[in-house]
């Protein structure tokens with residue numbers, strides 16, 4: 342079974358890879374690292390990498406750039422990062438991946454706790470995380486060949502507390518290994534159109 346992990350070297354992606362490797366063929370993809378390079382904010386890059394990887398059974402995306410800033414200071418360019426990477430990057434990835442996925446395969450995308458909660462500087466993240474979740478619920482009714490799609494919404498990871506902890510006062514961090522299990526439940530289970538919350 343061939344499982345493609347985008348963002349494989351990241352905080353979340355590396356835990357997913359660790360949990361899958363040895364049991365499945367794991368294809369590691371990153372923007373500047375991994376076996377294959379892909380920038381999900383660039384449709385040509387998505388197409389080129391998928392063409393190279395070719396057929397696979399499951400796709401996991403643990404990538405998607407988000408700009409954090411107060412609404413009044415957030416620039417049009419920062420909004421564009423959120424839209425073109427976290428939101429449209431994952432939408433375009435889903436669209437193109439359908440051509441390479443096995444029947445009854447799966448796609449697992451990433452949102453985040455800010456689709457349910459708000460923090461200072463988090464309006465951009467809340468906006469696109471919510472949109473990714475609504476996209477998954479809606480598109481799950483349309484995917485061909487029994488292909489399933491879900492989204493994992495992690496809370497702040499324990500492994501990211503040093504970097505983002507001050508922005509999440511009162512949030513209970515979750516372990517990367519627990520978050521990785523949600524991706525595996527989504528990819529290898531039977532659910533579709535679901536948000537797997539690890540909060």
Ligand SMILES: NC(=O)c1ccc[n+]([C@@H]2O[C@H](COP(=O)([O-])OP(=O)(O)OC[C@H]3O[C@@H](n4cnc5c(N)ncnc54)[C@H](OP(=O)(O)O)[C@@H]3O)[C@@H](O)[C@H]2O)c1
Nearest residue numbers: 348350351352353371372373374380381404405453498501
């Ligand atoms: N960490 C958390 O606490 C947390 C909580 C909730 C949600 N999330 C969400 O989970 C996702 C991953 O977070 P993370 O903390 O694991 O990030 P991370 O540690 O910064 O790692 C990001 C990974 O994604 C790859 N990547 C970055 N931009 C990409 C792009 N445009 N196209 C393809 N790959 C790209 C990176 O590849 P290279 O290293 O090769 O550039 C890296 O492998 C993000 O969308 C984040 O918002 C994170």
